[in-house]
Amino acid sequence: MHDTPVPPPDADPATDAGGPPRRPVRSFVLRGGRMGTGQQRALAELGPRYVLPYQATPLALPQVFGRAGPCILEIGFGMGDATAQVATAMPDHDFIGVEVHEAGVGALLKRIGEGGLTNLRILRHDAVEVLRDMVPPDTLTGVHLWFPDPWHKKRHHKRRIVQPAFVELVASRLAPGGYLHCATDWQPYAEQMLEVLAASPALRNTASGYAPKPAWRPQTKFETRGLKLGHGVWDLLFTRPPADAT
Numbered sequence: 001m002h003d004t005p006v007p008p009p010d011a012d013p014a015t016d017a018g019g020p021p022r023r024p025v026r027s028f029v030l031r032g033g034r035m036g037t038g039q040q041r042a043l044a045e046l047g048p049r050y051v052l053p054y055q056a057t058p059l060a061l062p063q064v065f066g067r068a069g070p071c072i073l074e075i076g077f078g079m080g081d082a083t084a085q086v087a088t089a090m091p092d093h094d095f096i097g098v099e100v101h102e103a104g105v106g107a108l109l110k111r112i113g114e115g116g117l118t119n120l121r122i123l124r125h126d127a128v129e130v131l132r133d134m135v136p137p138d139t140l141t142g143v144h145l146w147f148p149d150p151w152h153k154k155r156h157h158k159r160r161i162v163q164p165a166f167v168e169l170v171a172s173r174l175a176p177g178g179y180l181h182c183a184t185d186w187q188p189y190a191e192q193m194l195e196v197l198a199a200s201p202a203l204r205n206t207a208s209g210y211a212p213k214p215a216w217r218p219q220t221k222f223e224t225r226g227l228k229l230g231h232g233v234w235d236l237l238f239t240r241p242p243a244d245a246t
């Protein structure tokens with residue numbers, strides 16, 4: 001997650017009618033990468049308790065957390081540093097972190113163990129399918145999408161997760177009044193995010209364009225890397241209007 005994702009061998013999906021079944025275009029490519037011993041131990045010891053298996057049916061969130069509190073879902077938490085910081089700072093909220101990279105899952109589990117966090121669960125699966133299949137409509141207080149893979153090359157832009165259909169899926173899973181918070185250090189992607197989010201009939205911008213960085217958003221690992229490279233950072237904060245708003 002901190003290196004540029006390795007592009008697939010080329011030709012993404014099969015395109016010809018009558019050819020092999022079309023693979024969905026995913027926003028990630030699974031990379032190997034060695035896990036540290038601490039991460040491996042955390043995976044073995046804490047995984048069964050804190051990693052939720054993917055299922056094709058909606059989750060009962062109060063059962064998962066043992067309470068009916070506000071729930072925030074984070075897409076692509078990387079190594080989970082910012083995730084653990086936010087979950088620690090907001091003990092009244094429950095968090096679901098979604099990440100496909102195993103070493104990141106191990107790293108966040110290690111932090112969960114060290115911090116004794118009880119308000120955080122992990123899903124190691126494509127976040128698009130998690131939102132679609134496991135998150136009931138109208139439930140989430142917030143969705144965090146911090147520094148999604150920028151997919152710099154034009155031929156990979158279709159892999160960028162922020163697309164109209166994705167935004168509508170997120171909006172449908174937000175509770176009325178819930179928010180979607182995106183951040184990126186790649187200006188062309190920031191511009192795409194702003195265009196796609198502003199065009200969503202389901203969401204409203206909280207700012208007149210890009211939003212100020214909320215004080216509660218920690219600096220993420222990928223952001224730190226971008227800042228060292230001299231990149232700027234763009235935050236976007238959109239809400240689903242409350243039910244009584246016209």
Ligand SMILES: C[S@@+](CC[C@H](N)C(=O)[O-])C[C@H]1O[C@@H](n2cnc3c(N)ncnc32)[C@H](O)[C@@H]1O
Pocket residue numbers: 001002027028075076077078079098099100101104125126127128146147148149150161220221222223
């Ligand atoms: C550029 S990294 C940023 C990580 C972290 N948010 C940060 O700022 O340090 C993006 C991460 O999103 C993950 N990711 C991309 N698409 C995903 C998806 N559809 N579901 C779950 N994770 C995804 C990648 O595996 C990668 O770790």
